[in-house]
Amino acid sequence: MTKRTKGDLLLDIGVYAFLIALGLIMLLPLASVFSKAVSEEWAITSGKVGILPVGFQLDTLMQVISSSVFIRAFCISVGVTAVGTLISILMTALTAYPLSKRNLPGISFCMVLFIFTMLFSGGLIPNYLLMRQLHLVDNLWVLILPGMISVFNMLVIKSYYESLPEALEESARIDGAKTYTILFRIILPLSMPVIATIALFYAVGYWNDYFGPMIYINDTALKTLQLYLQDVVMDANNANLTNKSIDDLMNMSPEGIRAATVVASTVPILLVYPFMQKYFIKGVLIGSVKG
Amino acid sequence: MLLIPGLLFLLLFKYTPLYGVLIAFQDFNIFDGIRGSEWVGLEQFHKLVQSEEFGQVFMNTLLISVYKIVLLFPVPIVIALVLNEVRLMFFKRTIQTIIYLPHFLSWVIISGLFVTILSTSGGLVNNIIQWFGGEPVSFFVSNQYFRSLVVFTAGWKEVGWNAIVFIAAIAGIDQEQYEAASIDGAGRIRRMLYISLPGILPTVVLMFILRLGSVLDAGTEQILTMYNPVVYETADVIGTFVYRIGLGKMDYSFSTAVGLFNSVVGFILIVSGNYISRKLLKRGIW
Secondary structure: OOOOOHHHHHHHHHHHHHHHHHHHHHHHHHHHHHHHHHOOHHHHHOOOOOOOOOOOOOHHHHHHHHOHHHHHHHHHHHHHHHHHHHHHHHHHHHHHHHHOOOOOOOHHHHHHHHHHHHHOOOOHHHHHHHHHHOOOOOOHHHHOHHHOOOHHHHHHHHHHHHHOOHHHHHHHHHOOOOHHHHHHHHHHHHOHHHHHHHHHHHHHHHHHOOHHHHHHOOOHHHOOHHHHHHHHHHHHHHHHHHOOHHHHHOOOOHHHHHHHHHHHHHHHHHHHHHHHHHHHHHHHHHHOOOO | OOHHHHHHHHHHHHHHHHHHHHHHHEEOOOOOHHHHOEEOOOHHHHHHHHOHHHHHHHHHHHHHHHHHHHHHOHHHHHHHHHHHOOOOHHHHHHHHHHHHHHHHOOHHHHHHHHHHHHOOOOOHHHHHHHHOOOOOOOHHHOOOOHHHHHHHHHHHHHHHHHHHHHHHHHHOOOHHHHHHHHHOOOOHHHHHHHHHHHHHHHHHHHHHHHHHHOOOOOOHHHHHHHOOHHHHHHHOOHHHHHHHHHHHOOOHHHHHHHHHHHHHHHHHHHHHHHHHHHHHHOOOOO
8 A cells, every 4th residue: 555644644643633532422411420420529519520439339329210200200201102112013024014015006195194294293382282182191102103113224124125126025925925924034134234223213212202191101100211301400400500409408419420321221221332333324225315 | 027126115115105195285184095185275384484493403404414414524524535655454444344334233232322321420521511511401302402412422423434436446547657746755744635635536526416416314313213292393303394294193285295395395405416426427327
């Protein structure tokens, strides 16, 4: 290869400096909140905690995760995510299959029906009124049913189906296989990479959803983790604004509690993140715009 | 036959609400329902056009959205170009892992993170400001800084993730071009500027057009988790306004009118964006 010039060296320095700075910006907020969650009480209240923890204790964290409200919210979120992802994947994969058959009569009209909903929606209030009429307000199904199929995700799966060789299906048909057998025995197993990716996106969506629960769930017994977290984050924030009255009520600072709650809700994602990594890049690329 | 569940889902959860849009032309009363409520024609839209509050909300939406586009759109491109120059695979992979991560955190968690590091009582950033002799800033209740906060956190969450498309586009560039250029004596900076950058230009233009299509979405969920009454003046956007007026003040008809306005403008923007990109680049989202 070519030898390194002075310009190349400068470029290298610039490149590494830029990327290290970027990485630090991404990590610092996480490091800071983690430090506050495990630092000693006096250090937090006197504002001594920066990036690294001062002292070490897990009491705040333990108290947060053992509170019954946290456990309930956590379980509700896990349940909604698991059930929702399962239903979504099933519905999406099944619906995408007939739509991938371009020569089926009426199929392009159905496509238009689906795509139109990506571009135009009734808006918040008509949706809310519909959910009320269906008696889905304050019912956990409201977090799953209206978003069961994401048209975008369906299009991704559909285009993957279309990329599978047609000969495969034809030969199965000659061997006497029916549509369902073909779908469940041949198409779906072959589509596992894209299905795993989309399942991941659905799961992250259900887990992180805040808007849905905020609108449709008022019952405190049904609060999801994100709702609970928002309560803690913003309550503590408001307490800071007025004065520190909460300090007198609890032996732990709102700062510490807040940090610990954020950490407790982030850890599940950090734990699965390494495992999902191998899927999502591929998924984005399949999903990225193509002509 | 397989399509039936999907079509039922569409009909119930996507097309029924479209019928509900009619209440934007009514003085809707929840007890009378859509059939019993009084029709008022375009009155809600007159109210909308004349409302000073809506004008401000509309401006906030545009401002925040345009800031996000101008300041954040180029960053993923730069990240992709720079990452392409890294030869140490280990380093490259580590950085990628780190910069994709925030995409998977919810807005509530991100608000929590930034409330913590921007706190006036011992938050990292205010500690640094005080170190340099400045006054601590309450970012979350400051009309002066709130928009910057919104733009920065949106960038923090998504720039790394958005770079993926451009990283892939660079990977698709023909390697022979680079070899030919280096034989002609082009250094790495030149190769980056004259091969990598033009190579991903079609992708850049396409992403930009698509991004413009959603200019009226300034990040509803993000702002909902972050804002408070003190900063409504600068932070209330169409999405949050619809929520506050509709579900907060129960003004269903007016709120639906605002929502309908938003949907119609959004629809026109996306459809024309796609049209332009089909003309210009021969590809679009459909």
